[in-house]
Amino acid sequence: MIKDFLLNDCLLFKNMTDDNIKSLSNCFKMNIKTYKKNDYIVKMDDDIEYIHIIYSGTCIIEEEDYWGNRSIMDVVLRNQVFGISYAYANIKKYPVSLVAKEKTKVIIIPVSKVFSPCSKHCVHHNTLIKNAVEVLAIKNISLMEKLEHISKRTTREKIISFLSSFATKTNSNDFYIPFDRQELADYLLVDRSALSSELSKLKKSNLIDYHKNHFIINYENKL
Incomplete structure (x- = not known):
């Protein structure tokens, strides 16, 4: 069962009341599915038929090349949306996969329902379409942030760029990242052993401290 009030923090439902969300839920015939850790929610080359909202849990978007790299x-975190940019671009098949990092519940919405105003021409449906544009803008910013990180020349510079960005977004020098070591290496497009080595050097220099995915940046020392 979908509890409408839990969707209030989802950008797609910005400026909507619980009644508005409930109305859309019925109109869209929203469905909720549960996935185990490492389950594929979407596989590369799947037809794009649905938009996915992470109701609980965490997912990663991954891409594999021809050789399996x-x-x-x-x-993608709780209340965030996956698939809307591909649907808006009228792409027919997913170029990436969506994988559950933990037990995850996902709300499934047919693409055709989102982008086609309902027969009732309700105002909150129009609001949702406007919100979808904001979701796309944020997705674009996220992509630009990653390009900024991976464009750095060295592994050390990529790590510093990523951690600095996270500290800025959380407005704190003490934060948790949503990746384990292998995932962070895959995100920054670096070798895991090289990543671990550079993290260790930064820690020994007292520039950062960390334990698993918990990081602290020491501001008194410049990175």
Whole structure:
């Protein structure tokens, strides 16, 4: 069962009341599915028929090349949306996969329902379409952030760029990242051993401290 009030923080439902969301839920015939850790929610080359909202849990967007090498494009957290940019671009098949990092519940919405105003021409449906544009803008910013990180010349510079960006977004020098070591290496497009080595050097220099995915940047020392 979908609890409408839990969707209030989802950007797709911005400026909507619980009644508005409930109305859209019925109109869209929203369905919720549960996935185990490492389950594929979407596989590369699947037909794009649905938009996915992460109701609970965390997912990663990954891409594999012809030889099976994986790169992580982004992470999708609770109340975030996946698939809307591909649907808007009228792409027929997913060029990436969506994988559950943990037990995850996902709301499934047919693409045709989102982009075609309903027969009732309700105002909140129009609001949702406007919100979808904002979701696309944020997705674009996220992509630009990744390009900024991976464009750095060295592994050290990529790590510093990523951690600095995370500290800025969380407005804190003490934060948790949504990746384990292998996932972070895949996200930054670097070798895992090289990543671990550079993290260790930064820690020994007292520039950062970390334990698993918990990081602290020491501001008194410049990176």
